[in-house]
Amino acid sequence: MSPRNGLSVEDVSFGYGRATPTLKRVCLQVGPGEVVALLGPNGSGKTTLLKCAMGLLKPREGQITLHGQDLRRMPRWQAARYLSYVPQATDIVYPMTVFESVLLGLRDSPWYPDQASLEKVERVLERLELTPLATRPMDELSGGQRQKAAIARALVRDTPYLLLDEPTNHLDMKHKRDTLEILRERARIQQQGILVVLHEINIATQLADRIVLLDNGQVVASGAPAEVITPEHLRAVYQVDVGIAHQDGLPFVMGYR
Numbered sequence: 001m002s003p004r005n006g007l008s009v010e011d012v013s014f015g016y017g018r019a020t021p022t023l024k025r026v027c028l029q030v031g032p033g034e035v036v037a038l039l040g041p042n043g044s045g046k047t048t049l050l051k052c053a054m055g056l057l058k059p060r061e062g063q064i065t066l067h068g069q070d071l072r073r074m075p076r077w078q079a080a081r082y083l084s085y086v087p088q089a090t091d092i093v094y095p096m097t098v099f100e101s102v103l104l105g106l107r108d109s110p111w112y113p114d115q116a117s118l119e120k121v122e123r124v125l126e127r128l129e130l131t132p133l134a135t136r137p138m139d140e141l142s143g144g145q146r147q148k149a150a151i152a153r154a155l156v157r158d159t160p161y162l163l164l165d166e167p168t169n170h171l172d173m174k175h176k177r178d179t180l181e182i183l184r185e186r187a188r189i190q191q192q193g194i195l196v197v198l199h200e201i202n203i204a205t206q207l208a209d210r211i212v213l214l215d216n217g218q219v220v221a222s223g224a225p226a227e228v229i230t231p232e233h234l235r236a237v238y239q240v241d242v243g244i245a246h247q248d249g250l251p252f253v254m255g256y257r
């Protein structure tokens with residue numbers, strides 16, 4: 001992928017305050033229609049990288065470009081047309097219904113929405129099987145339901161790129177599988193570029209075209225799932241011995257000790 005045609009993180013270093021850098025010369029690219037999964041141990045810098053890619057944190061060095069344009073020079077409103085974000089924590093809730101919360105993905109206010117916005121919200125809620133919860137207040141939802149509402153709020157925006165931080169965290173097996181399907185569909189049919197932080201390696205191998213493995217703020221391996229998910233890489237990064245099987249050319253972690 002050319003940096004002119006995607007979301008491109010080029011040699012990015014970032015540190016909180018004067019502390020040693022949290023990200024060290026990280027590179028990655030997400031093209032239209034591609035799914036890239038970001039894996040790595042706790043504290044390795046995944047969320048920090050996603051926040052840099054969203055323009056929420058400013059890199060110390062390197063640059064992030066969207067279709068060749070420097071994100072730092074882009075006004076927020078313009079970047080917002082390209083990027084949607086599902087944060088890691090979805091426990092901050094507002095006194096509004098699920099419908100209103102998703103509608104706010106499209107508009108600054110839930111008041112007097114236009115018909116097209118209402119229909120978009122309805123379609124996304126239906127796709128995520130959230131319609132029965134549409135009128136429920138956000139603060140009465142379970143963790144998984146709230147997670148799905150946060151995903152819906154990002155999906156409704158239909159931006160070219162979707163950045164998700166552990167979106168399957170609170171979900172049960174069915175809802176994990178459904179979320180995988182929806183994200184794949186978004187990449188394949190709508191050509192959205194997806195950068196997703198995950199902890200579950202087997203979800204990453206099923207979902208992603210490419211996996212980027214981070215450790216201590218650095219990219220340890222990057223490539224197709226079969227190239228990155230190897231016992232050697234996982235031992236080096238997670239300090240565990242992993243059994244891996246292959247199905248249809250994809251690696252699956254069978255267990256670890």
Ligand SMILES: Nc1ncnc2c1ncn2[C@@H]1O[C@H](COP(=O)(O)OP(=O)(O)OP(=O)(O)O)[C@@H](O)[C@H]1O
Nearest residue numbers: 016017022040041042043044045046047048049088
């Ligand atoms: N606001 C902050 N101020 C200072 N240090 C921070 C801040 N946020 C994160 N860090 C530190 O930066 C490092 C990377 O954190 P980050 O949240 O990016 O990791 P992560 O890979 O997403 O972790 P996890 O898998 O646990 O969510 C950690 O050492 C963390 O303590």
